[in-house]
Amino acid sequence: MPELPEVETIRLQLAPRLQGRRIRDAHSHDSEKFTPAKDAIGTTLQGLNRKGKYLIAPLNDGRELIVHLGMTGSLAITPEPPGDPYIRAWWQLDGNEFLGYRDIRRFGRIRCVSAGQYDAIPTLAAQGPDGLSPEFTPEGFYLALRNSHRRIPTQLLSQKPVAGVGNIYGTEALWMAGIHPAKRRISRSAATSLHAALVEVLEAGLANGGTTLRDYRNADGGEGSHQNALACYGRSGQPCLRCATPLQHRTYDARTLTFCPQCQPR
């Protein structure tokens, strides 16, 4: 599922190819999640930015085209109109190329809004600093975590203490920092460790081109390789790579969390 490293991989691939391109036409699935793709017809793409898991393309009329890939979304440029049954939207660009949005489970969404007006996208409006930005600091992270009494993984998934982290990279970072997923409050030093672990795992995921477990593909249709580097996520029952204790998994707040009962004490 596209988290920060996957979305950034796609952004890096698409940004130079979309810069300055005019959107001549667009089509979309009937769902209101995707029909706003057509609101961008006639505009020119002025770049491709990212905030957390959101891709944000500034348009030449003062608006922004915003794409969230959800669980199974992907983007690709093709020389023909994409015909895949899971294409939920596509844009015809000048030069007769097509930007296709494919999303099997339709958990993603597309919006076209005035630049910076994110009231219709509450998670984007309320999200914290991007995990790979200079604004993501240990002290700010610690203070943000102190604002809530929810479990630490749940706070991470809320995108408020940090933007761009999902269950895969969150699980990895908690393992790296030795923090049990049931914890609700952690010390300043533990928050500092978790901050460093998050930055490390997000950078590693990006360097590996993302994590492909099943559906994730980059803009060239290629797979990432970070699934081969996962130490904790998806390894329940297998030995901890630090202490050889079998990893366990439990459901917290409707999310499956894998952890090492030895390295991540309650």
Add this chain to the structure above:
DNA sequence: CGCAGCGCCTGAAGGC
């Protein structure tokens, strides 16, 4: 206002 709970979606995998 914070947050718990549910719904959205589909394909894979496991049970019978």
Add this chain to the structure above:
DNA sequence: TGCCTTCAGGCGCTGC
């Protein structure tokens, strides 16, 4: 073999 159930999970929405 084939049907049914369960699971995966980011995020929006509702209601307490």
